[in-house]
Amino acid sequence: MIKKLLISVALCMLTSSVAWSNNDKDVATVLFDSNEYFYRWSGEDLHEFTPGEQSVTSDWKDMLTINHFADVSAPEELTILARDVLENYKANGGIVLGVDTLQQKGSQPAQYIMAVVFGAHEVAEYAVVRFQIQDGIGTSITYAHREYGEEVGERINSWMEANGPRIRQEITGLRDLPAYSEFRSEGKYEYLNELQQSI
Numbered sequence: 001m002i003k004k005l006l007i008s009v010a011l012c013m014l015t016s017s018v019a020w021s022n023n024d025k026d027v028a029t030v031l032f033d034s035n036e037y038f039y040r041w042s043g044e045d046l047h048e049f050t051p052g053e054q055s056v057t058s059d060w061k062d063m064l065t066i067n068h069f070a071d072v073s074a075p076e077e078l079t080i081l082a083r084d085v086l087e088n089y090k091a092n093g094g095i096v097l098g099v100d101t102l103q104q105k106g107s108q109p110a111q112y113i114m115a116v117v118f119g120a121h122e123v124a125e126y127a128v129v130r131f132q133i134q135d136g137i138g139t140s141i142t143y144a145h146r147e148y149g150e151e152v153g154e155r156i157n158s159w160m161e162a163n164g165p166r167i168r169q170e171i172t173g174l175r176d177l178p179a180y181s182e183f184r185s186e187g188k189y190e191y192l193n194e195l196q197q198s199i
Contacts, residue, residue, distance in 0.1 A: 028178050030064055032143065033170045037064045039178075045070065047183055065142040068180055072138025075109035081138050082112040082131040089116050097164075102172065109133050113172060115164070117156065123148050124156035126164070128171050135180040143171055 027039040030049055037049035040056045045068040054060045072081050090096060094116040102111040112131040117124065127144040145163070147155040 027182050030174075030177065032064055032174060033167065035062075037062075042183060045183070047178075059146075059148055061146050063142075063144045065140075065144070066177065066183075067140040067142070068183070069138035069140075073133070073136055075104075075133070078109060078131055078133055078138050079112070081140075082114070085129070085131075085140070086114055089114075092118075094118050097160075098168075113168070115168065117160070119153060119156075122150065122152060124152040126156055126160055128164075128168055130171050130174070134177065137180060139177075139180075141171065141174060141177065143167055 027047070029039070030037045035051045037051050040048050040050055042048075047066045047068075048056050049064040049066075050056060050060050051062055054062060056063065069081060072078055086096065086099065095118075097115040097117060099115075100113045102113065104110045109132075113128065115126070115128045117126045119125075123146060125144055125146045127142055129140055129142045131138065131140050133139070145156075145159060145167075147159060149155075
């Protein structure tokens, strides 16, 4: 599981990769923070959405990422997953702003929410992530916001101060997510080279 985490759940690590895009998939849009996020592409069990005309291959500013972990199904496994991702963020230079646990409610196991900020040369990223069991498997939902250019530290701090609490509430309350089965349909795939990606 650790190897999978290091590959697929490192925030703000701009890497060159080969991924696949399935434009034939009929995946529902996601309504988040009063904006529609449209399905853009998938890489195995990682699926990215951006609003409006924002593209995952350019300087996007807002993104939703859904990650499925088919080998995680029990509450105890979800706890380990969230803990390992948190440690991975720290190991990759992430500044952890907060970690919360949503206690078990009825048949819904406990969920975990963490907020992290990353910085690199002329790019800064804030992300809030929720871990839950959905459709019987471990699932993470990440909202990320980026700032570019000079003085990104000041701009990302100002953005977080104005929007951070609201975004945390939005990710906590997000319920209408595409089902795992929507991403498993067969279709025609095209390779995207040198794709800059983040979750």
